[in-house]
């Protein structure tokens with residue numbers, strides 16, 4: 001692995017910019033995600049910044065089950081993100097459909113529609129669990145890069 | 149020839165400027181975080197951001213005009229760097245100097261805003277277009293007080309050449325104190341130019357996503373981000389050269405340290421202002437600039453004319 005690739009991988013791990021998207025959550029998971037981004041937990045320590053547009057984001061943070069209505073929008077937002085990109089599913093609903101599983105208007109978890117790199121269960125997932133999950137994602141990236 | 153290239157590309161041109169402006173961004177963000185009682189990003193954060201963006205895929209919307217879309221960030225970047233070469237840094241002489249260069253620097257600093265407008269307009273996204281129009285509207289509000297503030301200092305020195313301004317103020321050591329109101333005006337107008345809170349209306353994240361930058365990704369966005377950082381350093385250097393023109397005859401090393409301190413001080417003021425204020429609406433911003441900043445700038449010009457007529461005669 002050349003020096004440039006190493007430096008780029010380091011930069012990717014140190015600067016994950018996120019985009020938050022509600023795919024049909026009951027809103028509790030969104031509140032927890034917003035709480036994670038407040039000065040109390042200060043995610044900027046890890047270089048995390050909340051971005052408004054998919055073009056700038058590296059990590060798509062989804063909450064809630066995928067409803068039939070939001071499915072096309074979710075895929076579109078995912079396609080608007082530049083490579084390399086990751087998806088994090090926050091909350092039990094986003095992992096598997098949760099309490100909304102088998103509803104007539106719900107398609108189950110996020111990975112029924114787009115590939116997901118990390119599942120963070122919890123109803124709702126607490127800010128600490130979300131931070132732990134993000135750190136684990138970054139670590140696993142580091143390890144998989146080291147193996148190459 | 150070789151020396152010129154070294155000065156343009158390495159020191160104090162491109163390389164030095166990019167590294168220093170990334171450092172200034174770190175300083176700004178860290179201070180912002182500390183003032184909000186947070187820990188803030190580590191020192192390498194801006195470098196990591198830029199490196200990551202440079203290595204990302206760049207997407208060009210299929211409705212955008214690819215040539216304009218790609219050229220706009222490069223124009224902005226080049227103009228911001230070029231402006232730096234005309235500013236006296238730690239000695240009286242500048243790299244390239246001619247009569248009227250203070251105006252050229254001011255106009256070179258306007259080119260990034262125009263490029264943002266063109267880039268946003270040609271990306272054909274709705275958010276980008278609203279952001280572009282807002283940045284143009286804002287341009288007409290802050291540009292006049294900025295010019296008046298900076299040129300009032302030049303008026304006192306009776307020259308439009310940055311080198312001679314520096315010469316004048318080293319011949320009349322305490323005269324820069326007369327320009328302090330002008331400095332406040334120019335500092336506030338600079339906030340508008342850098343699109344920082346309270347004047348971040350063109351890229352208001354909660355309303356219009358990211359303004360003119362909405363459709364930019366990868367390398368092109370990295371250049372836009374670098375341009376904003378460099379504009380901050382160049383703007384601060386211009387204010388330092390025009391309003392704090394002291395300590396320019398010291399030995400190069402001490403002068404260089406003083407120059408860095410002056411820039412860091414101005415960046416400090418910018419971050420402080422952006423922490424304690426919230427975003428204005430576009431009409432409030434324009435009202436504020438035309439009703440308060442411009443009259444204040446007139447008072448500054450009258451004051452300088454009086455000083456020129458009474459004390460210097």
Ligand code: SF4
Pocket residue numbers: 024025026027028029063064065090091092093094098099122123124125
């Ligand atoms: S996991 Fe719980 S809190 Fe989160 S969206 Fe589902 S039901 Fe709401």
